[in-house]
Amino acid sequence: MISGLVQILLFQSLGELVSKFVLPTLPGPVIGLVLLIAWLALRKGINPELATVADAFSQYLGLLFVPAAVGVVLFLPQLKANALAIVSALVGSVILTIATSAVLVRFLSSKPTEVDQ
Structure with a gap:
């Protein structure tokens, strides 16, 4: 589970860096999500740790x-x-x-x- 959370935070951080230095008009989390999707497409799948974290997050989306x-x-x-x-x-x-x-x-x-x- 920690590995999946680290992956999500890593891609969000990469998105924030790209947003800060390259594409300041786009939000960092959106860029991070696109990078994560691209990474998963290259790997042709999602690992179980990331799937566990994503499922846990999706249960609480209503709180947003x-x-x-x-x-x-x-x-x-x-x-x-x-x-x-x-x-x-x-x-x-x-x-x-x-x-x-x-x-x-x-x-x-x-x-x-x-x-x-």
């Missing part, structure tokens, strides 16, 4: 929503004052996401594959 809920309650007056702008931004982003996904799926599905030829 507690700070967000506290923030919503803390800023409730500002949220009420700007409700129209917030709802408009949410609806607009959902529509743009769906439209972008549809265009991307149509573009990718129109490419002929080796099976089609």
